[in-house]
Every structure is written in structure tokens, then in C-alpha cells.
Amino acid sequence: MISLVDDAALLSPKEMAERLASLTSDGKTVSDYYGNGGAVEAFEARIAAHLGKERAVVFPTGTLANLCAMRLLAGTDNARILVHRDGHFFNDAGDNLAALGRFTMVPLAGEGAGFEAADVEHEIARAASARVAARIGCIAIESPSRRIDGRRFGSGRIAAIAEVAREHGVPMFLDGARMLIECAVTGQSPADMAAPFDLVYLSLYKYLDAPFGCVLAGEAALLDDVYHQRRAYGGGLWQMWPAAVMAQDKLSRFDALWAEVVRHVEAVFAAMEGGPVAVERFADGTNAVRLILPRAPGDPAAFAARAQRLGLKLPPLAGDRMTVKFNESWLAAEPAALARKLRELAE
Template identity: 35%
Template sequence: MQRRDFVKLGSMLATTAVPTSVLAETTSGNSAPKPNQSIDFLQDGLLLSPKEYADLLMKLADEGKIKPDFYSNGGVVEELENKFAQLLGQESAVFMPTGTLANHIAVRRLAGNNRRVIVQEQSHLYNDTGDCSQILSGLNLIPLGENAVEFSLNEVEQVVTKTKAGRVEAHIGAIMIETPVRRQQDRIIQYDTLKAITSYAKSNGIKTHLDGARLFVQSVHTNVEPSRYGELFDTVFTSMWKCFNASSGAVLAGSKAFSEKLFHERRMFGGGLPASWAFAAVALHYADGFLNDYKLAWSNAEKLFSEIGKNERFTIELLKNGSHVVRLNVAKTNLGKFRESLLKKNVELAKPDDKGFWLKINPSINRNTPQNLAGYFLESIKEASV
């Protein structure tokens, strides 16, 4: 990869990476706090600015770590696919430009001629993709677990029985499960629940797909390796930008038979990008470090919560079956002013509601000490008192 090649993707990087004051360094092997760096409680990973993203690509290119792909095949893209197939406990994997396409192609191929697919009512595929699988692939999504994190095995059994008993016999082609569940504050479905449903599906000839966009976050909270989750399912997707800091991309993993010639289907949907190395190289750079980086981030977050919790105006709420989303309630405070004060200290929070904030823990918290961060929170609450 030559330096001049970066010119070709300069405008793309500028539009796909959102500017923010963070560095492209992972904390792995470089965990000394950097107090002047920005910390946010908004993202799943590090949100790299266009300059920081380009600087990292230049560094990787200078080190000879970027082998060009051709229409998303070969090169560093293939290296990424092999890495995540291993991490996800599958034989093979295929790069996809988006998670939406990864989920769509997975259930489309798994369902085959049995067009009914069971999904969570709260899932991304059911709510946030413009009915792509229904319109483009003729699938019939059956939502279960209304406004809940998960559905039960009993619900699955009822749907399977009802489907078979229709005047025109039909069959469930696939079951898709998302965990953590974004619309439920990234709450987790427990391993035993997943195992029970996938075991039932396998014994009844039903294929299964895991939407594991944030699966690596979940693994830290459950002490279950991503590969153990992946092994339960026929296919599994994980995002390359949520935790692994690429400006776009996803990996869809499964058996060799599933992945063989899948790039044709990817291209049919317009997803065969002429060059995907700019996404794959960055994700591969962070692939082996995220679990340790996030473990440290959660440990630092717990220390922060302990420190600020000594002030009666702060209350931290951990969610049942939660992952990296926590609730910070702040009493007797102008919440807007409190947020603005923290922003001046390079700490960014989401917009508040009536009582406080939702915080999302990510590795950016490792850039400062919990004690310093607690000091910022305590200074800001004094400035914002009412």
C-alpha cells in the first residue's frame, strides 16, 4: 500500500468518520492515562476523527500491514475475515460493508425456501432496516417478545406448532437473536437461554443467526468468550465500527459451506466495495485488544462510580442483565449546565432527561484516572447547583 493510495479514499474517510477529540491509539500495551484526551460516555468504542483515522492508516501502511483487497476480496480484508472467524468460533467469515446487510444476507440464506423467520420484536432487523428483508427477500418476519429483551423457548415452540398446523403447511426457516439488545439499553440475553433455543432449533431443522453487533462487550460482563456464543449459532455477525473503530463494516461468520461464494450475493446487493482495506485494516488493528481494553474500562468505571457515589446528589443504577449502559441520576442540579461544565473538561455526556443521564462505558475512559474523572464530576456539580 503506497501513500498516494490514501488520496483515493480521503473524501470517503472525511464523511464516514465523525470528528471528535480522541486519539487513534488503543489502550492495550499503552495504558498510561492521558488526561488531556477526550472521554465520552456515548460510544461503544473509540470514535476516530478523519485526521486520526488517516494517521493510523498511514502508520499501518508504513509498517507494511495493509495489503490491498480487490472488490472486498483478498488482502487485509481476508486477514480480517480469518481473524474474526476464529474469534467468533466459526470456520469462515465474509466482510460486509454494514451490519444491516450482514443480518439480511444471513437470514435470507439460512431461511432458504422456508420464508418465515422468528425475530425479537425489539431487534434491529425488525425495527430499523426499512423492512429490507421483507421487501428485498420476501421473508416473513415473526416478532416475539414485545417490548422485551428476549423471547422464550415456549413462545418459539408455539409459533413452530402453529406454523405447521396451518391449512397450508409451512415451516420456520430461521431464528435470529440479537444480544445485547440496543433498544433495551444493551441488555444481555443469558447464555443458557441462547443454548436452549439454538438446541431446540437444531433438533427441529431450523437455522439460527446471532446479531452480535456488540457481542464483545457482552463477553466481558458474562465471562463467556465470543467464540462460545458463536458456536451455538449457524451464523453470527459482529460490527467492525462499534467496538473495533473502523469507519464502517461488519463481519458475517459461519461454516465454509455458508461462506462459499457469498461475495456474489454481497455484490448483488451493491455491497462489493471496490476497496475495503481502509475499514479492514483499522478493525484488524484493534481486534485482539478490545476485550482487555474494555475490561480495564469497566474496572475504571466502577472506581469512578464508587468515588462520585460518595456525594449524595449522584446515584448510579446498574441495569438487570445490563452491559455497558448505566444510569446516572443527578439531584438538585441544572443538568444542562452540568453537562456543559464537563464538556469543558473534555468529558462528553448524552443529553439529559428530567433526572439525569444514560452513560455508555467504552475504552476512552482509560485516558484518565478514575480519581481525576471523579474530581471533574464533583467540580461540575458544584458549578451547576440549583
């Protein structure tokens, strides 16, 4: 099945078990102890270097990692966190920063997936003018943004906001769950993307083949003792080495794999030119594009059945269009063959 929905060719339980068995068949993999030591420690060192940071720590879930990140950066005294109105923090974590961290999220809106340095300056001034003492504890930036078609926040905006943050002593956090995909598409190195931020979050399961998990990366002084918080908040899994082993393997192949994916996708889109299905790209996009059909399907059930016969996993339609993602599953068909399948959706 070629997925137009996911960020990777997701592994079945059988495929994941076979991959993990193969990766550990030499008997050299060392287990961790509640997330410390062994294969987890080795992976943490590898991913920290990849992101240009001193230290990285594996967490079982992103929700837990983000909460701990805010506690590390913003403290525990009810600080305000600047977030994007349509981003992950404000919409997809059950307001856990407020419920568990006593933080107040301040949602900002801007063009596309970003907001502006002027918005940040405005909120810093607003907090300073409050009759009851208030402060901005952290600026949280998500890039790319899942809810906004995988679009990027923008390096220019980030640089301008970082300058304001430095001036006012406000730490910055990158929700970079899919940042390696952004880097693969733009050519920016992960270390350069991560550089302006005090802490960086990266998912391990969305496209690095791990069964669960994520990492926080930043200065060692921030992260060396964070495992206490990880365990206090219920994240002290007995062993996390399967996630580390799987992610380490995918990371070692990721750059070459995604260079091939990007070349392949360009050939697919070139083969679709002039056909009945139009491709609309986002100027600030990553691995998501919009496909536009000649007309909205009259029979959605028949359309879904046609996609199934063609071996395509599709996202929901919005009238005559749908936002799709490309990933390594697209490599399963030659560009001309995949372009033909996508054209057949319009029949």
C-alpha cells in the first residue's frame, strides 16, 4: 500500500518485530534500566550530536516530554507560554500545560504556520504591564506544523524572534516532531535548524520506525537530571531500548533515503503535469501537497473503493481536493506508474 497520509511507510507488528530481531541478533544490544544506560544512552549521544546539542534524553511520549520541557525552561510559577493558535500545544495535548504545569498558553496567530517577532514583543510588553506580576516563560515554535499542511514556521521569522528572545531573556523551544523531514526537503541541516532553540523535541515513531517515544535535546545542564521528572510524571518505563534501537537504525539511513524520496516525488509530479489531477504546492511546504481533482467525487464510497484497488491509502477529501503526504512508501512504484494511479483517481 502506498500511503498518501503518513510521514513514513509504517511498519506492521510483524515487520517491526522482524526488524528488531535482526538488529539485535548479534547479541550486543545492551538494555537500559528505566531509560538510563545501554542502547538508550548510546542513541541519546548519537541524536544529540545530530541535532548539534550537548545532551539528549529519550521520553516515552511527546506529551510528557513537552510538559517537562516547559518546566525546565519556564519554571513552575505559572508563567505564560507563547504558542501558535493552530499548533500542537494549543490543540492536541488536552491543555496539559495548564492542568499539570500551571502554565498559561497564549495563542498567537500569523500567516501560515508562523507568527511574527512583533507579536512576541507585544505579549512581552503586555505581561510586563499586568497589575499582577506576570512573565513570558517560553516561546514555543512548531515546525513543520501538522495541522497547517506540514508548512514551515520560517527560518527568517525564527531568527527575528530569537533576537527578541535574547534581548528579553526568554528561552525558546522547538516542537520539531517532523523536523528531519523539513530538513530533508529544504536542505538545512538539523543542527542549524535546532541552533536558535534552548530545547528541541523530536519524534521517534512518526517516521523513525520506533514503536513509541521522542527525545528532548539541549544543554547538558538542563537535561542531566530530567530523568527524575520523567519518572515522577509516570514516564519511567522499565526498558526503552526497542525505541532507541529502531530509531538509531532509521536515522543511519534517513538522509540517503529521503534524498531518494524527494527525487522520486519530483519525477512523479513531473509525470502528472497536464493530467486531470493538479498538484498544488505550498511555498513554505515540506512533504505535503494538495491534489485537486477535476470535480468532487459523486460517490465517495466508490472513490474510496477505487483508491483501495489502486493500492493507495488516502486522506479524507474536502470537496474536489485533498492534502496528501509523500514518504518512502512512494518508492514502491515507478514514477510513471504512480502518476498513472493518481490520474486514475479522477476517472
